[in-house]
Amino acid sequence: MRVFVLTGAGISAGSGLGTFRDAGGIWARFDPVKLATPAAFAADPGRVHDFYNTRRRAMLAAGPNAAHFALAELGEGLRTDGGALFLCTQNIDDLHERAGSRAVHHMHGRICRALCGACRVTVEWRGDLGVGDHCAACGRSGTLRPDVVWFGEMPYDMPEIEAALARADLFVAIGTSGAVYPAAEFVEIARTMGILTLEFNLEKSANAHLFDESVYGPAVESVPRFVARLLGTGDAGA
Structure with a gap:
């Protein structure tokens, strides 16, 4: 079978x-337009990183x-x-x-990976991620984001x-x-x-x-x- x-x-x-779309879900408490789109990351990467850092910590603390x-x-x-x-x-x-x-x-995608918006390389990333972190592949700073599919992405x-x-x-x-x-x-x-x-x-x-x-x-x-x-x-x- x-x-x-x-x-x-x-x-x-x-x-x-947390779940997402029920009465107490994540998107009932946070605006996805401000946290889960490429435009949101371009406008305020620090806020987006803070949101996903919190979620990554929660995932690491949880167990199957x-x-x-x-x-x-x-x-x-x-x-x-x-x-x-x-x-x-x-x-x-x-x-x-x-x-x-x-x-x-x-x-x-996976929150325990980071994606470089410049060279598209992905790497394992289980700690906090911030605007000061640089891509080990291309050396650029401020381009790393959580390797998750945001609204409007394939x-x-x-x-x-x-x-x-x-x-x-x-x-x-x-x-x-x-x-x-x-x-x-x-x-x-x-x-x-x-x-x-x-x-x-x-x-x-x-x-x-x-x-x-x-x-x-x-x-x-x-x-x-x-x-x-x-x-x-x-x-x-x-």
């Missing part, structure tokens, strides 16, 4: 990291939860049975990797993601709002290909009506149950 899993902020909520570990187990189990897991995440944290998942596709790895979705036998969305494109379109693409679609969420997403089955509740509870059933019986049901 080839399983395509898309994860969003809801899977990391169980680790204490039961849902992250369950997906790592799913990947290993599918490989053993001759199948495959394609794990695509909208999250910029590294909790999937720390739980043991391999080849995680971060379509919105997500990473889209050709590979689209190809994997076309090959899938099962599409699973976990903790996503269903409001951010192009990820919100994945379920509709899967349906047109006849792929079974499942949603695991705390509450209904914006595109919940497109899923064949939905399970509502904390991901730390529902995802491990789903993985155990899938690996134990081969049944795709929730």
Whole structure:
């Protein structure tokens, strides 16, 4: 079986990291136009760095939860049975990797990497990032930014993601709002290909009506149950 899993902020909520679009989410408290666009960074890079430094520290202080570990187990189990897991995440944290998942596709980038706006080189960066830091590749200062996809920018790895979705036998969305494109379109693409679609969420997403089955509740509870059933019986049901 080839399983395509898309994860969003809801899977990391169980680790204490904030979601984005619910009533208490990050974008309900902060203006994304002032913090998550190339124009915002050009206008006030210090403020943008402060925002992402705080988020990076929170990520480093957090740890993977039961849902992250369950997906790592799913990947290993599918490989053993001759199948495959394609794990695509909208999250910029590294909790999937720390739980043991391999080849995680971060379509919105990773906060633990820095991107040089001048030469486009990316490097691992787990400390605070500021306007005084310089790029080791080109030597320029003030050009480093978090390697995250801001509003108006193209997500990473889209050709590979689209190809994997076309090959899938099962599409699973976990903790996503269903409001951010192009990820919100994945379920509709899967349906047109006849792929079974499942949603695991705390509450209904914006595109919940497109899923064949939905399970509502904390991901730390529902995802491990789903993985155990899938690996134990081969049944795709929730």
